[in-house]
Amino acid sequence: MRGDSIIYDTENSSLNRKFGQITQYGGIRVASDLQIKEEQSLDIRLLPWVVPSPGACRVTKVGPEELTRPDRLPEFSAAKRIYKFMDAGYGQPINFITYNGLEHDDKFLRELFFRNLHDPWFTSGALKTRIDLFPLVQLIHAVDSKALVIPTTEDGKFSYKLDRIAPANGIELKAHDGLGDAHGCLDLIKIIIERAGWAWELAQINGRTANATTSIQKSVTDVKPLWLFTHFGEPEFIPVFPVAVSGKDAHFCVDLRRKDYREVFEGNKDKLLFKGSCFHRLEPKRLPTFVSEDLVRKAGIEFDALELLERAEEINGDLAFKADLTAVLLEQKYPKLANEQSEDRLFPFMTNTAKAEMRRFVEAPTWEERLRCRFTDPRSRDFAARIILDAHLHGDAEVSEKLVQQVRDICQPIMNRPFDGADARWFTLSHAMAEEPDQAWIDWALEYYGADPRLTGEVPVKVDKDVLAAEPEATPQLAFTF
Known part of the structure; x- marks a missing residue:
């Protein structure tokens, strides 16, 4: 392969790729001979306006108390470290390798970089190759059913999930852990090269x-x-x-x-x-x-x-x-979203002026200097306000009351997101309650968000064939109980 490869995996607050959040990142940088050069494992603190899915907590076995621990890395700091880790350097080829990442991890990372004022198109470019092992494993099995062991479910269907594929092929896997899954992918690559070299060559071409x-x-x-x-x-x-x-x-x-x-x-x-x-x-x-x-x-x-x-x-x-x-x-015409958010506005691309403003904010040595940054693009202004508010609420940045109020005014709709209804495009308390959380999750939510009617049962949540029904909105709470 040309250049280094980054093999990575993320764990996330929910399946909502646009408005959810990465809560754990694990990555391995390997040389062209697949020898490990560097590793990165980051536990990321939950943003105040992101509701963690009870279902995701059950899968990862990481509860909301852990996700909101103050010693976890702030998302802004995590974005800088991940971006640096995944950067190939000017003029250098690089390969990005995931398992089901094209439709999942990459989209979470794109939003992470976008809302933390980095270039969201980190995988784009003539010198960049992207390989998703998930469809590659499916192709190998379709062409040569003996190359890999593909386990079956109780109803006899083939399962291509990494936590099933890995052990079936003799790979020790710490499942649903970012770095553990990345190591599992590296071992899987070695097996593919040994048993189905043609597929690995094809993946590099198609990538x-x-x-x-x-x-x-x-x-x-x-x-x-x-x-x-x-x-x-x-x-x-x-x-x-x-x-x-x-x-x-x-x-x-x-x-x-x-x-x-x-x-x-x-x-x-x-x-x-x-x-x-x-x-x-x-x-x-x-x-x-x-x-x-x-x-x-x-x-x-x-x-x-x-x-x-x-x-x-x-x-x-x-x-x-x-x-x-x-x-x-x-x-063909595509209707514009009625309630468009900054996350929806990946396009148009940022101007050179806007990019320079973003770099100035990201590279500023102190929060005081970041507070003095000005933005010509409203998306950057919105995201910068969120970054500052998150830092202030967790004691990472000292901000005057006057500036805090200005930031709160900008971020008020975002702070209200958890309390929006089941028809919202982001994960809300309504969606969380529809997943039937255990009492520990509810107790945490009552302390974190306050006595919202959804959590106390005053506003019932209806579920029809796993589709969350719209419901009357409760009066929004305007601040969290930190």
């Missing part, structure tokens, strides 16, 4: 956004099928052909096994992507798993290569269909 873009463009230029591997319950090798572009860099493709692509399009113009559709949306930045025709045959998949090629040529020559599809995609 670069530029390669995904090239594969899509080559399929269009050569008018040939592009083989895509997916796994939504069952493994599937899908021959697709790119037909149109949606947005900046999303490619709509047709499943070449389907003859009815025209009929599906005509009958579903308002929603082309649904279960059973012949259309697929591929984004290079999401690193789709492309495989060769030979690998598909090795997996035991039978297909008529000539028929697929002829259908690709047919679709490519159907100029009216491609024009109609492009027109439909251009007309």
